[in-house]
Amino acid sequence: MHRIPTSNPVHRRHPQIRIQAFLANLPMFSEMRDAELDRIAAGTLPVHAEKGQAICQTGDPCTGFHVVVYGQVKLGFTSPQGVEKVVEIVRPGQSFGEALMFLDSPYIVFAQALADTMLLHVARHAVLDELARDPGFSRRMLSGLSRRLHGLVRDVEAYSLRSSHERVIGYLLAEVPADADGGPVEVHLSTGKSVIASRLNMTPEHFSRILHELGNDGTIEIRGRTVRIPDLGRLRGGG
Amino acid sequence: MHRIPTSNPVHRRHPQIRIQAFLANLPMFSEMRDAELDRIAAGTLPVHAEKGQAICQTGDPCTGFHVVVYGQVKLGFTSPQGVEKVVEIVRPGQSFGEALMFLDSPYIVFAQALADTMLLHVARHAVLDELARDPGFSRRMLSGLSRRLHGLVRDVEAYSLRSSHERVIGYLLAEVPADADGGPVEVHLSTGKSVIASRLNMTPEHFSRILHELGNDGTIEIRGRTVRIPDLGRLRGGG
DNA sequence: ATGCAACATTGATCTAGGTTAAATGTGACC
């Protein structure tokens, strides 16, 4: 069990306009007028984290939420015995930590960069102030939290009602671009297999085995991190 | 696999004042002025469900959310193979279905009365209208959803990192009134053991076994649905 | 290129918890 270094905010000034432009593309801040976006941006600070660096630890107080600009972040918790479980893999354009802003509890998950990552930290007070002014913003925030909640319920369903075999298939299918028709697709696993395994609530060994089972009955072809799916319908049907 | 009859709203008029008084006690509607509460109450309809009756089914569209007045409701999903998993047991004063109001998706869980139950159904439009007017209401709604999210994350942690033994202990401890000091306490299981077992992600058999293990090493004493805990500290320490 | 460290695969073995089945309680209603 080794200590994870915690990242520090980059205090170097970034061009203000870039931050606003990025924020404006998030569902949460879409439809905001410039003045509103300016106020949010004033409470926003870029944060950089190297691969492996912690962005926040279990128990830390919540000072705002994070958005991933580039890179990748894993959220997870560690059992008293040191076992780790990945709850979510956060990709560019996605955010985490919003819910905590409305509670007075500290982080129950940790966040760690899976790659060289750039985030924006939006201060709690900036969000809270804006919520008080803009009902549209509240509405979008409620949508965001609801979507998150919905996703978690689906996870609970998967964990308790689906076999690991089914969870792997589900994961692969979720990685397939929406516009793919039945034909052959290639999906690229965005991170290491052990992280994905943990996300799917299984051991790396078991994940490997399932992938290779699917491999040698011809449902998928594995080349490193690239998985080719010759027939989507077949994978959907359970391999 | 038997069909579950769906409950119908009770159209008989209930005293308006009772509804408002009840709603006013919910965290979500606290601090509301009379005029606001009146508007919410105007969109609220009492619903009655017998023990075993479905309040809503997986796939139903969402027309609002429900609050339990008295009785008890279980939320859960059913696998294609007909296995059922209880996600939550909802008690008086608690509500469900809020998140769905902000999404356009149908119910992914079903809700079924565990006892003779009275609920209030608050129409989606009433909530949405009020959110647009009252930032304080938005704020409380955000708190509520955040708390729910937090709870679900804790569940995921329990399911993936704790043994069933630990989950049972956790459940019992959660049932102990907060004001209890270390001394002997009695907790009364609010519903059947199979439902609790499913809520804890285990079979009734396994739940029974664990309870009796704890029973014969003296950590707890079981008399039907009543569990006596002679030494809270000992239970907290893992039996 | 070379060598190291992290990651991935493979096989053997183990076990927590599930499944099946049967016996026993228990409570609601007549």
Next chain:
DNA sequence: GGTCACATTTAACCTAGATCAATGTTGCAT
């Protein structure tokens, strides 16, 4: 009280997935 339906318990057995232990791969820093 009696009886029916259902909940709970008990016991024997089974299996999905974990753990342990090598071994192979890959990427990356020198």
